[in-house]
Amino acid sequence: MTGMGDGSVRKLVIVGGGTAGWIAAAAFSRLLGQRLTIELVESETIGTVGVGEATIPQIIRLNTILGIDEHDFLRRTSGTFKLGIEFVDWGSLGSRYLHTFGDTGMTIGNVAFHHHWRRSVTGQNAPDAKGLWDYSLHQHAADQARFGKLDRVGNTAMTGLAYAYHFDASRYALYLRDYAEARGVTRTEGMVESVTRDGTSGDITAITLAGGREVAGDFFIDCTGFRSLLLGGELGVQYDDWSRWLPCDRALAVPSERLPTLVPYTRATAKAAGWQWRIPLQHRTGNGHVYSSGFISDDAAADTLLAGLDTKALGDPRPIRFTTGRRQTFWAQNCAAIGLSSGFLEPLESTSIHLIQSHISRLIQLFPRSSHADAERAEYNRRCADEFDQIRDFLILHYHRTDRDDSEFWRYCKHMAVPDSLTHKLELFAASGRVGRDADDLFRDASWVQVMLGQGIMPADYDPMADQMAPAQLAEFLANLRTLVTRAVAGLPTHEDYLRQHCAADPASMAA
Protein backbone atom coordinates (compact mmCIF):
# COMPACT_ATOMS: atom_id res chain seq x y z
CA MET A 1 0.00 0.00 0.00
CA THR A 2 1.36 3.45 -0.88
CA GLY A 3 1.34 6.50 1.49
CA MET A 4 -1.94 7.76 2.90
CA GLY A 5 -2.07 10.77 0.57
CA ASP A 6 -0.22 12.73 3.28
CA GLY A 7 3.14 12.45 1.53
CA SER A 8 4.37 9.73 3.88
CA VAL A 9 6.73 7.16 2.40
CA ARG A 10 5.38 3.64 2.95
CA LYS A 11 5.94 1.78 -0.28
CA LEU A 12 9.43 1.32 -1.71
CA VAL A 13 9.84 0.08 -5.26
CA ILE A 14 13.24 -1.20 -6.36
CA VAL A 15 13.58 -1.49 -10.12
CA GLY A 16 16.28 -3.98 -11.13
CA GLY A 17 17.45 -7.30 -9.73
CA GLY A 18 21.21 -7.24 -10.24
CA THR A 19 23.68 -6.97 -7.39
CA ALA A 20 22.54 -3.40 -6.67
CA GLY A 21 18.82 -4.23 -6.57
CA TRP A 22 19.23 -7.23 -4.31
CA ILE A 23 21.67 -5.58 -1.91
CA ALA A 24 19.17 -2.71 -1.64
CA ALA A 25 16.31 -5.13 -1.03
CA ALA A 26 18.31 -7.05 1.60
CA ALA A 27 19.46 -3.95 3.49
CA PHE A 28 16.12 -2.11 3.40
CA SER A 29 14.21 -5.21 4.48
CA ARG A 30 16.64 -5.72 7.36
CA LEU A 31 16.71 -2.12 8.59
CA LEU A 32 13.43 -0.50 7.52
CA GLY A 33 11.32 -3.58 6.87
CA GLN A 34 8.85 -2.79 9.68
CA ARG A 35 8.01 0.59 8.19
CA LEU A 36 8.11 -0.09 4.47
CA THR A 37 6.45 -2.43 2.02
CA ILE A 38 9.16 -3.38 -0.47
CA GLU A 39 8.65 -4.63 -4.02
CA LEU A 40 11.46 -5.44 -6.45
CA VAL A 41 10.78 -5.55 -10.17
CA GLU A 42 13.21 -7.23 -12.54
CA SER A 43 13.22 -8.59 -16.03
CA GLU A 44 14.80 -11.93 -16.79
CA THR A 45 14.62 -11.03 -20.48
CA ILE A 46 16.99 -8.13 -19.94
CA GLY A 47 19.20 -9.94 -17.42
CA THR A 48 22.02 -8.54 -15.32
CA VAL A 49 25.53 -7.39 -16.20
CA GLY A 50 26.73 -10.66 -14.62
CA VAL A 51 30.23 -9.54 -13.57
CA GLY A 52 31.52 -8.04 -10.33
CA GLU A 53 33.27 -10.73 -8.37
CA ALA A 54 35.98 -8.99 -6.35
CA THR A 55 35.37 -6.82 -3.30
CA ILE A 56 37.11 -4.72 -0.66
CA PRO A 57 36.98 -5.23 3.13
CA GLN A 58 34.01 -2.90 3.64
CA ILE A 59 31.80 -5.77 2.43
CA ILE A 60 32.33 -7.40 5.83
CA ARG A 61 30.49 -4.47 7.41
CA LEU A 62 27.53 -5.07 5.10
CA ASN A 63 27.49 -8.78 5.93
CA THR A 64 27.61 -7.97 9.64
CA ILE A 65 24.67 -5.56 9.35
CA LEU A 66 22.72 -8.20 7.46
CA GLY A 67 23.75 -10.87 9.98
CA ILE A 68 25.27 -13.07 7.26
CA ASP A 69 27.47 -15.98 8.34
CA GLU A 70 30.77 -15.70 6.48
CA HIS A 71 31.41 -19.39 5.93
CA ASP A 72 27.87 -20.08 4.76
CA PHE A 73 28.14 -17.10 2.42
CA LEU A 74 31.40 -18.34 0.86
CA ARG A 75 30.11 -21.90 0.54
CA ARG A 76 27.08 -20.72 -1.39
CA THR A 77 28.89 -18.26 -3.63
CA SER A 78 31.91 -20.52 -4.26
CA GLY A 79 33.98 -17.69 -2.83
CA THR A 80 37.58 -17.26 -1.77
CA PHE A 81 39.47 -14.78 0.40
CA LYS A 82 41.23 -11.71 -0.94
CA LEU A 83 44.16 -9.93 0.72
CA GLY A 84 44.66 -7.33 -2.00
CA ILE A 85 45.34 -6.81 -5.69
CA GLU A 86 48.59 -7.63 -7.43
CA PHE A 87 49.42 -5.03 -10.08
CA VAL A 88 51.69 -6.38 -12.80
CA ASP A 89 53.41 -4.22 -15.45
CA TRP A 90 51.77 -0.95 -14.36
CA GLY A 91 54.54 1.45 -13.29
CA SER A 92 56.89 -0.15 -15.83
CA LEU A 93 57.04 -3.38 -17.83
CA GLY A 94 58.28 -6.12 -15.50
CA SER A 95 57.19 -4.33 -12.30
CA ARG A 96 54.83 -5.90 -9.80
CA TYR A 97 53.40 -4.87 -6.43
CA LEU A 98 50.59 -5.89 -4.13
CA HIS A 99 48.08 -3.25 -3.05
CA THR A 100 47.16 -4.95 0.20
CA PHE A 101 44.23 -4.27 2.47
CA GLY A 102 46.53 -4.02 5.46
CA ASP A 103 49.20 -1.91 7.05
CA THR A 104 52.84 -2.41 6.22
CA GLY A 105 55.09 -2.63 9.27
CA MET A 106 53.79 -0.51 12.12
CA THR A 107 53.53 3.13 13.11
CA ILE A 108 56.11 4.11 15.66
CA GLY A 109 56.43 7.37 17.59
CA ASN A 110 53.39 8.68 15.67
CA VAL A 111 55.29 8.33 12.42
CA ALA A 112 53.91 6.07 9.70
CA PHE A 113 56.09 3.06 8.94
CA HIS A 114 57.02 4.01 5.39
CA HIS A 115 58.90 7.08 6.69
CA HIS A 116 61.09 4.85 8.88
CA TRP A 117 61.61 2.52 5.98
CA ARG A 118 62.42 5.42 3.62
CA ARG A 119 64.99 6.65 6.09
CA SER A 120 66.56 3.20 6.18
CA VAL A 121 67.20 3.25 2.43
CA THR A 122 68.61 6.79 2.36
CA GLY A 123 72.09 6.98 1.01
CA GLN A 124 71.78 4.00 -1.27
CA ASN A 125 72.17 4.83 -4.94
CA ALA A 126 68.84 3.52 -6.14
CA PRO A 127 66.54 2.67 -3.26
CA ASP A 128 64.17 -0.05 -4.34
CA ALA A 129 60.55 0.42 -3.32
CA LYS A 130 60.02 -3.35 -3.29
CA GLY A 131 61.80 -3.51 0.07
CA LEU A 132 58.78 -1.96 1.78
CA TRP A 133 56.74 -5.11 1.20
CA ASP A 134 59.29 -7.20 3.15
CA TYR A 135 57.44 -5.86 6.18
CA SER A 136 53.97 -6.67 4.85
CA LEU A 137 52.15 -9.57 6.46
CA HIS A 138 49.77 -9.60 3.48
CA GLN A 139 52.60 -9.84 0.96
CA HIS A 140 54.17 -12.83 2.67
CA ALA A 141 50.79 -14.56 3.05
CA ALA A 142 49.95 -13.87 -0.61
CA ASP A 143 53.34 -15.18 -1.80
CA GLN A 144 52.79 -18.42 0.09
CA ALA A 145 49.03 -18.64 -0.71
CA ARG A 146 48.20 -18.72 2.99
CA PHE A 147 45.16 -17.40 4.79
CA GLY A 148 43.78 -17.44 8.32
CA LYS A 149 42.11 -15.22 10.89
CA LEU A 150 44.75 -13.06 12.53
CA ASP A 151 43.86 -9.89 14.43
CA ARG A 152 47.38 -8.98 15.57
CA VAL A 153 50.92 -10.07 14.84
CA GLY A 154 52.08 -11.94 17.94
CA ASN A 155 51.48 -9.77 20.97
CA THR A 156 52.58 -6.58 19.20
CA ALA A 157 50.49 -3.59 18.13
CA MET A 158 50.97 -4.66 14.49
CA THR A 159 47.60 -5.17 12.84
CA GLY A 160 46.76 -8.58 11.42
CA LEU A 161 45.19 -9.71 8.16
CA ALA A 162 42.49 -7.48 6.66
CA TYR A 163 40.61 -9.22 3.88
CA ALA A 164 37.69 -9.18 1.48
CA TYR A 165 36.13 -11.83 -0.80
CA HIS A 166 35.99 -13.05 -4.35
CA PHE A 167 32.68 -14.69 -5.26
CA ASP A 168 30.52 -15.81 -8.14
CA ALA A 169 28.43 -12.76 -9.13
CA SER A 170 25.32 -14.69 -10.17
CA ARG A 171 25.39 -16.79 -6.98
CA TYR A 172 25.74 -13.61 -4.94
CA ALA A 173 22.56 -12.07 -6.40
CA LEU A 174 20.68 -15.34 -5.72
CA TYR A 175 21.99 -15.47 -2.16
CA LEU A 176 20.76 -11.94 -1.47
CA ARG A 177 17.47 -12.65 -3.18
CA ASP A 178 16.82 -15.57 -0.81
CA TYR A 179 17.73 -13.31 2.10
CA ALA A 180 15.44 -10.45 1.02
CA GLU A 181 12.47 -12.65 0.09
CA ALA A 182 12.70 -14.36 3.48
CA ARG A 183 12.29 -10.89 5.03
CA GLY A 184 9.15 -10.01 3.14
CA VAL A 185 10.38 -8.41 -0.09
CA THR A 186 8.05 -9.17 -3.01
CA ARG A 187 9.66 -9.94 -6.34
CA THR A 188 7.79 -9.11 -9.53
CA GLU A 189 8.96 -10.37 -12.89
CA GLY A 190 8.32 -7.91 -15.70
CA MET A 191 9.75 -5.35 -18.04
CA VAL A 192 9.12 -1.71 -17.24
CA GLU A 193 7.60 0.02 -20.26
CA SER A 194 6.49 3.37 -18.93
CA VAL A 195 6.67 5.66 -15.93
CA THR A 196 3.87 7.80 -14.46
CA ARG A 197 4.58 11.05 -12.63
CA ASP A 198 2.57 13.42 -10.50
CA GLY A 199 1.64 16.48 -12.60
CA THR A 200 2.28 18.89 -9.73
CA SER A 201 5.30 17.62 -7.85
CA GLY A 202 6.98 15.77 -10.71
CA ASP A 203 7.49 12.74 -8.42
CA ILE A 204 7.24 9.24 -9.85
CA THR A 205 3.97 7.62 -8.79
CA ALA A 206 4.08 4.29 -10.65
CA ILE A 207 5.77 2.17 -13.26
CA THR A 208 3.85 0.14 -15.81
CA LEU A 209 5.07 -3.27 -16.92
CA ALA A 210 4.67 -5.02 -20.26
CA GLY A 211 1.17 -6.49 -20.19
CA GLY A 212 -0.21 -3.44 -18.38
CA ARG A 213 0.37 -4.22 -14.71
CA GLU A 214 1.02 -1.05 -12.69
CA VAL A 215 3.36 -0.95 -9.69
CA ALA A 216 2.74 2.15 -7.56
CA GLY A 217 5.17 3.49 -4.96
CA ASP A 218 6.16 6.43 -2.76
CA PHE A 219 9.90 6.10 -3.31
CA PHE A 220 11.78 4.42 -6.17
CA ILE A 221 15.30 3.03 -6.29
CA ASP A 222 16.64 2.81 -9.80
CA CYS A 223 18.88 -0.27 -10.06
CA THR A 224 18.39 -0.77 -13.77
CA GLY A 225 22.11 -0.90 -14.58
CA PHE A 226 23.69 1.13 -17.37
CA ARG A 227 20.19 1.93 -18.72
CA SER A 228 19.40 4.15 -15.72
CA LEU A 229 15.77 3.95 -16.71
CA LEU A 230 14.33 6.23 -14.02
CA LEU A 231 17.03 8.70 -12.93
CA GLY A 232 18.76 9.17 -16.28
CA GLY A 233 15.92 8.24 -18.63
CA GLU A 234 12.74 9.53 -17.01
CA LEU A 235 14.11 12.29 -14.76
CA GLY A 236 16.78 13.38 -17.25
CA VAL A 237 19.72 13.64 -14.80
CA GLN A 238 22.84 14.17 -16.92
CA TYR A 239 25.99 12.04 -16.92
CA ASP A 240 29.50 13.45 -16.43
CA ASP A 241 31.84 11.58 -18.76
CA TRP A 242 35.32 10.93 -17.30
CA SER A 243 36.79 9.10 -20.32
CA ARG A 244 39.47 11.75 -20.77
CA TRP A 245 41.05 10.53 -17.52
CA LEU A 246 39.94 6.92 -17.56
CA PRO A 247 39.85 6.05 -21.27
CA CYS A 248 38.85 2.37 -21.03
CA ASP A 249 35.33 1.90 -22.35
CA ARG A 250 34.92 -1.81 -23.06
CA ALA A 251 35.49 -5.15 -21.43
CA LEU A 252 35.53 -8.78 -22.52
CA ALA A 253 34.84 -11.29 -19.76
CA VAL A 254 35.51 -15.03 -19.88
CA PRO A 255 35.59 -17.78 -17.24
CA SER A 256 38.42 -20.29 -17.25
CA GLU A 257 39.25 -23.42 -15.30
CA ARG A 258 40.12 -23.18 -11.64
CA LEU A 259 43.69 -22.17 -10.79
CA PRO A 260 45.90 -25.08 -9.65
CA THR A 261 46.64 -23.11 -6.46
CA LEU A 262 43.97 -20.78 -5.11
CA VAL A 263 45.90 -17.60 -4.38
CA PRO A 264 44.25 -15.14 -1.95
CA TYR A 265 44.42 -12.08 -4.21
CA THR A 266 43.14 -10.59 -7.45
CA ARG A 267 45.64 -9.97 -10.23
CA ALA A 268 45.45 -6.94 -12.53
CA THR A 269 47.94 -7.10 -15.39
CA ALA A 270 48.47 -4.01 -17.53
CA LYS A 271 48.23 -4.65 -21.28
CA ALA A 272 49.00 -2.49 -24.32
CA ALA A 273 45.63 -0.66 -24.25
CA GLY A 274 44.10 -1.56 -20.87
CA TRP A 275 44.46 -4.35 -18.35
CA GLN A 276 43.35 -7.87 -17.55
CA TRP A 277 41.83 -9.19 -14.33
CA ARG A 278 42.13 -12.65 -12.82
CA ILE A 279 39.83 -13.62 -9.94
CA PRO A 280 40.28 -17.04 -8.30
CA LEU A 281 37.05 -18.79 -7.29
CA GLN A 282 36.67 -22.29 -5.89
CA HIS A 283 35.13 -23.74 -9.06
CA ARG A 284 36.53 -21.51 -11.82
CA THR A 285 38.59 -18.40 -12.51
CA GLY A 286 37.00 -15.09 -13.53
CA ASN A 287 38.92 -13.20 -16.21
CA GLY A 288 38.36 -10.06 -18.19
CA HIS A 289 40.16 -7.55 -20.37
CA VAL A 290 39.23 -3.91 -19.78
CA TYR A 291 40.41 -1.78 -22.72
CA SER A 292 40.04 1.43 -24.62
CA SER A 293 38.38 1.01 -28.02
CA GLY A 294 40.23 4.12 -29.21
CA PHE A 295 43.54 2.24 -28.95
CA ILE A 296 42.79 -1.42 -29.79
CA SER A 297 40.23 -3.34 -31.89
CA ASP A 298 37.75 -5.74 -30.29
CA ASP A 299 39.34 -8.71 -32.07
CA ALA A 300 42.83 -7.82 -30.89
CA ALA A 301 41.44 -7.27 -27.36
CA ALA A 302 39.89 -10.77 -27.41
CA ASP A 303 43.20 -12.27 -28.59
CA THR A 304 45.02 -10.47 -25.76
CA LEU A 305 42.54 -11.79 -23.21
CA LEU A 306 42.75 -15.41 -24.35
CA ALA A 307 46.54 -15.30 -24.66
CA GLY A 308 46.75 -13.99 -21.10
CA LEU A 309 44.70 -16.76 -19.44
CA ASP A 310 46.48 -19.03 -16.97
CA THR A 311 43.94 -21.84 -17.36
CA LYS A 312 41.74 -23.18 -20.18
CA ALA A 313 38.83 -20.92 -21.26
CA LEU A 314 35.36 -22.24 -20.45
CA GLY A 315 33.46 -20.25 -23.09
CA ASP A 316 33.72 -17.36 -25.49
CA PRO A 317 34.55 -13.83 -24.33
CA ARG A 318 31.43 -11.78 -23.56
CA PRO A 319 31.53 -8.08 -24.52
CA ILE A 320 30.44 -5.25 -22.19
CA ARG A 321 30.47 -1.53 -23.06
CA PHE A 322 30.57 1.36 -20.61
CA THR A 323 31.42 5.02 -20.18
CA THR A 324 33.30 5.90 -17.03
CA GLY A 325 31.71 8.74 -15.08
CA ARG A 326 28.81 9.50 -12.84
CA ARG A 327 25.36 11.09 -12.76
CA GLN A 328 25.44 14.76 -11.78
CA THR A 329 23.08 13.94 -8.92
CA PHE A 330 22.19 10.56 -7.46
CA TRP A 331 18.80 11.28 -5.95
CA ALA A 332 16.24 13.44 -7.79
CA GLN A 333 12.55 13.88 -6.92
CA ASN A 334 11.57 10.66 -5.11
CA CYS A 335 14.08 8.45 -6.87
CA ALA A 336 17.68 7.45 -6.07
CA ALA A 337 19.90 5.54 -8.50
CA ILE A 338 22.18 2.88 -7.05
CA GLY A 339 24.70 0.68 -8.84
CA LEU A 340 25.59 1.05 -12.50
CA SER A 341 22.60 3.37 -13.01
CA SER A 342 24.38 5.97 -10.83
CA GLY A 343 27.75 5.86 -12.55
CA PHE A 344 30.63 3.57 -13.36
CA LEU A 345 34.20 3.38 -12.20
CA GLU A 346 36.12 0.59 -13.81
CA PRO A 347 36.83 -2.45 -11.64
CA LEU A 348 40.56 -1.75 -11.15
CA GLU A 349 40.17 -1.41 -7.37
CA SER A 350 36.94 -3.43 -7.03
CA THR A 351 34.98 -0.42 -5.82
CA SER A 352 31.56 -0.82 -7.49
CA ILE A 353 29.97 -3.19 -4.99
CA HIS A 354 31.38 -1.01 -2.24
CA LEU A 355 29.74 2.06 -3.82
CA ILE A 356 26.45 0.19 -3.94
CA GLN A 357 26.57 -0.66 -0.26
CA SER A 358 27.80 2.76 0.85
CA HIS A 359 25.07 4.51 -1.16
CA ILE A 360 22.47 2.21 0.32
CA SER A 361 23.64 2.76 3.88
CA ARG A 362 23.71 6.53 3.28
CA LEU A 363 20.23 6.40 1.79
CA ILE A 364 18.98 4.44 4.77
CA GLN A 365 20.56 6.95 7.16
CA LEU A 366 18.87 9.83 5.32
CA PHE A 367 15.71 8.01 4.27
CA PRO A 368 12.74 10.41 4.33
CA ARG A 369 9.54 9.88 6.28
CA SER A 370 7.73 12.02 3.76
CA SER A 371 8.20 13.23 0.23
CA HIS A 372 9.47 16.60 1.52
CA ALA A 373 13.15 15.81 1.77
CA ASP A 374 15.12 18.61 0.11
CA ALA A 375 17.78 18.79 2.83
CA GLU A 376 18.28 15.02 2.98
CA ARG A 377 18.49 14.85 -0.80
CA ALA A 378 21.12 17.61 -0.95
CA GLU A 379 23.22 15.92 1.74
CA TYR A 380 23.00 12.55 0.00
CA ASN A 381 24.01 14.00 -3.35
CA ARG A 382 26.96 15.90 -1.89
CA ARG A 383 28.38 12.89 -0.10
CA CYS A 384 27.91 10.46 -2.98
CA ALA A 385 29.57 12.91 -5.40
CA ASP A 386 32.60 13.35 -3.11
CA GLU A 387 32.98 9.61 -2.77
CA PHE A 388 32.91 9.02 -6.53
CA ASP A 389 35.40 11.85 -7.15
CA GLN A 390 37.89 10.56 -4.57
CA ILE A 391 37.85 7.04 -5.98
CA ARG A 392 38.24 8.48 -9.50
CA ASP A 393 41.52 10.18 -8.48
CA PHE A 394 42.86 6.97 -6.95
CA LEU A 395 42.15 5.06 -10.18
CA ILE A 396 43.71 7.73 -12.40
CA LEU A 397 46.91 7.46 -10.33
CA HIS A 398 47.42 3.89 -11.61
CA TYR A 399 47.31 4.96 -15.24
CA HIS A 400 49.02 8.31 -15.06
CA ARG A 401 52.04 7.56 -12.87
CA THR A 402 53.85 5.22 -15.19
CA ASP A 403 57.18 4.96 -16.96
CA ARG A 404 55.58 2.95 -19.74
CA ASP A 405 55.80 4.44 -23.19
CA ASP A 406 55.60 1.24 -25.22
CA SER A 407 52.13 1.92 -26.67
CA GLU A 408 50.02 4.89 -27.73
CA PHE A 409 47.63 4.17 -24.86
CA TRP A 410 50.32 4.43 -22.18
CA ARG A 411 51.84 7.52 -23.77
CA TYR A 412 48.40 9.13 -23.65
CA CYS A 413 47.87 8.18 -19.98
CA LYS A 414 51.31 9.37 -18.96
CA HIS A 415 50.92 12.79 -20.54
CA MET A 416 47.20 13.47 -19.97
CA ALA A 417 46.17 16.36 -17.71
CA VAL A 418 44.76 15.03 -14.42
CA PRO A 419 42.47 16.65 -11.82
CA ASP A 420 44.24 19.25 -9.60
CA SER A 421 43.23 17.25 -6.54
CA LEU A 422 45.41 14.36 -7.75
CA THR A 423 48.32 16.56 -8.88
CA HIS A 424 48.54 17.94 -5.35
CA LYS A 425 48.68 14.45 -3.82
CA LEU A 426 51.38 13.34 -6.26
CA GLU A 427 53.56 16.37 -5.56
CA LEU A 428 53.22 16.06 -1.81
CA PHE A 429 54.13 12.39 -1.75
CA ALA A 430 57.05 12.81 -4.18
CA ALA A 431 58.52 15.55 -1.99
CA SER A 432 58.25 14.05 1.49
CA GLY A 433 56.27 10.79 1.48
CA ARG A 434 53.30 12.56 3.07
CA VAL A 435 49.80 11.60 2.02
CA GLY A 436 47.33 14.37 1.15
CA ARG A 437 44.33 12.18 1.65
CA ASP A 438 40.87 13.66 2.23
CA ALA A 439 39.43 12.84 5.65
CA ASP A 440 36.55 10.74 4.31
CA ASP A 441 38.48 9.12 1.44
CA LEU A 442 37.65 5.43 1.07
CA PHE A 443 41.33 4.60 0.58
CA ARG A 444 43.48 4.81 3.66
CA ASP A 445 46.97 6.32 3.83
CA ALA A 446 48.40 2.79 3.58
CA SER A 447 46.68 2.34 0.20
CA TRP A 448 47.93 5.62 -1.24
CA VAL A 449 51.46 4.82 -0.03
CA GLN A 450 51.51 1.36 -1.56
CA VAL A 451 50.13 2.47 -4.91
CA MET A 452 52.33 5.59 -5.16
CA LEU A 453 55.46 3.55 -4.35
CA GLY A 454 54.31 0.62 -6.45
CA GLN A 455 53.79 2.87 -9.45
CA GLY A 456 57.33 4.13 -9.06
CA ILE A 457 57.25 7.32 -6.99
CA MET A 458 60.12 7.26 -4.51
CA PRO A 459 59.72 10.21 -2.11
CA ALA A 460 62.73 12.52 -2.09
CA ASP A 461 62.58 12.82 1.70
CA TYR A 462 60.80 11.45 4.77
CA ASP A 463 59.15 12.90 7.85
CA PRO A 464 61.90 14.42 10.07
CA MET A 465 60.16 13.01 13.14
CA ALA A 466 61.46 9.61 11.99
CA ASP A 467 64.97 10.80 12.94
CA GLN A 468 64.12 10.35 16.61
CA MET A 469 65.30 6.74 16.52
CA ALA A 470 69.04 6.08 16.60
CA PRO A 471 70.32 4.32 13.43
CA ALA A 472 71.22 1.10 15.26
CA GLN A 473 67.80 1.08 16.94
CA LEU A 474 66.11 1.53 13.54
CA ALA A 475 68.06 -1.39 12.05
CA GLU A 476 67.11 -3.61 14.98
CA PHE A 477 63.48 -2.52 14.81
CA LEU A 478 63.29 -3.37 11.10
CA ALA A 479 64.97 -6.74 11.57
CA ASN A 480 62.56 -7.62 14.39
CA LEU A 481 59.57 -6.66 12.30
CA ARG A 482 60.69 -8.90 9.45
CA THR A 483 61.11 -11.82 11.83
CA LEU A 484 57.70 -11.27 13.42
CA VAL A 485 55.95 -11.08 10.07
CA THR A 486 57.68 -14.18 8.71
CA ARG A 487 56.87 -16.14 11.85
CA ALA A 488 53.20 -15.07 11.86
CA VAL A 489 52.71 -16.13 8.25
CA ALA A 490 54.44 -19.50 8.80
CA GLY A 491 51.76 -20.24 11.42
CA LEU A 492 48.85 -19.73 8.99
CA PRO A 493 47.13 -22.54 7.10
CA THR A 494 47.20 -22.50 3.32
CA HIS A 495 44.28 -20.69 1.71
CA GLU A 496 43.12 -23.99 0.19
CA ASP A 497 43.18 -25.75 3.55
CA TYR A 498 41.28 -22.93 5.21
CA LEU A 499 38.59 -23.05 2.53
CA ARG A 500 38.38 -26.84 2.60
CA GLN A 501 38.01 -26.87 6.34
CA HIS A 502 35.53 -24.01 6.79
CA CYS A 503 33.77 -23.08 3.58
CA ALA A 504 34.14 -25.62 0.79
CA ALA A 505 31.69 -24.62 -1.96
CA ASP A 506 28.38 -26.46 -2.18
CA PRO A 507 28.49 -29.07 -4.93
CA ALA A 508 25.60 -27.19 -6.60
CA SER A 509 27.68 -24.04 -6.94
CA MET A 510 30.73 -26.01 -8.09
CA ALA A 511 28.74 -27.37 -10.99
CA ALA A 512 27.39 -23.99 -12.14
Ligand SMILES: Cc1cc2nc3c(=O)[nH]c(=O)nc-3n(C[C@H](O)[C@H](O)[C@H](O)COP(=O)(O)OP(=O)(O)OC[C@H]3O[C@@H](n4cnc5c(N)ncnc54)[C@H](O)[C@@H]3O)c2cc1C
Ligand atom coordinates in the same frame (compact mmCIF):
# COMPACT_ATOMS: atom_id res chain seq x y z
C1 LIG B 1 33.61 -5.38 -16.75
C2 LIG B 1 33.12 -5.16 -15.37
C3 LIG B 1 33.77 -5.76 -14.29
C4 LIG B 1 33.33 -5.54 -12.97
N1 LIG B 1 34.01 -6.06 -11.92
C5 LIG B 1 33.66 -5.72 -10.65
C6 LIG B 1 34.37 -6.18 -9.53
O1 LIG B 1 35.28 -6.98 -9.63
N2 LIG B 1 33.97 -5.77 -8.30
C7 LIG B 1 32.93 -4.92 -8.12
O2 LIG B 1 32.64 -4.52 -7.00
N3 LIG B 1 32.19 -4.52 -9.17
C8 LIG B 1 32.55 -4.87 -10.41
N4 LIG B 1 31.80 -4.43 -11.47
C9 LIG B 1 30.57 -3.70 -11.23
C10 LIG B 1 29.46 -4.66 -10.87
O3 LIG B 1 29.31 -5.63 -11.88
C11 LIG B 1 28.15 -3.89 -10.73
O4 LIG B 1 28.36 -2.80 -9.87
C12 LIG B 1 27.10 -4.77 -10.13
O5 LIG B 1 26.96 -5.94 -10.84
C13 LIG B 1 25.78 -4.04 -10.04
O6 LIG B 1 25.13 -4.00 -11.25
P1 LIG B 1 23.65 -3.42 -11.23
O7 LIG B 1 22.84 -4.23 -10.31
O8 LIG B 1 23.74 -1.96 -11.01
O9 LIG B 1 23.19 -3.61 -12.75
P2 LIG B 1 22.77 -4.95 -13.57
O10 LIG B 1 23.48 -6.15 -13.11
O11 LIG B 1 22.92 -4.56 -15.02
O12 LIG B 1 21.24 -5.14 -13.23
C14 LIG B 1 20.24 -4.34 -13.83
C15 LIG B 1 18.88 -4.92 -13.50
O13 LIG B 1 17.89 -4.04 -14.00
C16 LIG B 1 16.92 -4.80 -14.68
N5 LIG B 1 16.30 -3.95 -15.69
C17 LIG B 1 16.90 -3.12 -16.59
N6 LIG B 1 15.97 -2.54 -17.36
C18 LIG B 1 14.76 -3.00 -16.95
C19 LIG B 1 13.42 -2.79 -17.36
N7 LIG B 1 13.11 -1.99 -18.39
N8 LIG B 1 12.44 -3.43 -16.71
C20 LIG B 1 12.72 -4.27 -15.67
N9 LIG B 1 13.97 -4.52 -15.25
C21 LIG B 1 14.98 -3.89 -15.88
C22 LIG B 1 17.68 -5.98 -15.25
O14 LIG B 1 16.83 -7.05 -15.54
C23 LIG B 1 18.61 -6.30 -14.08
O15 LIG B 1 17.94 -7.09 -13.15
C24 LIG B 1 32.21 -4.70 -12.76
C25 LIG B 1 31.52 -4.15 -13.86
C26 LIG B 1 31.96 -4.37 -15.14
C27 LIG B 1 31.21 -3.76 -16.30
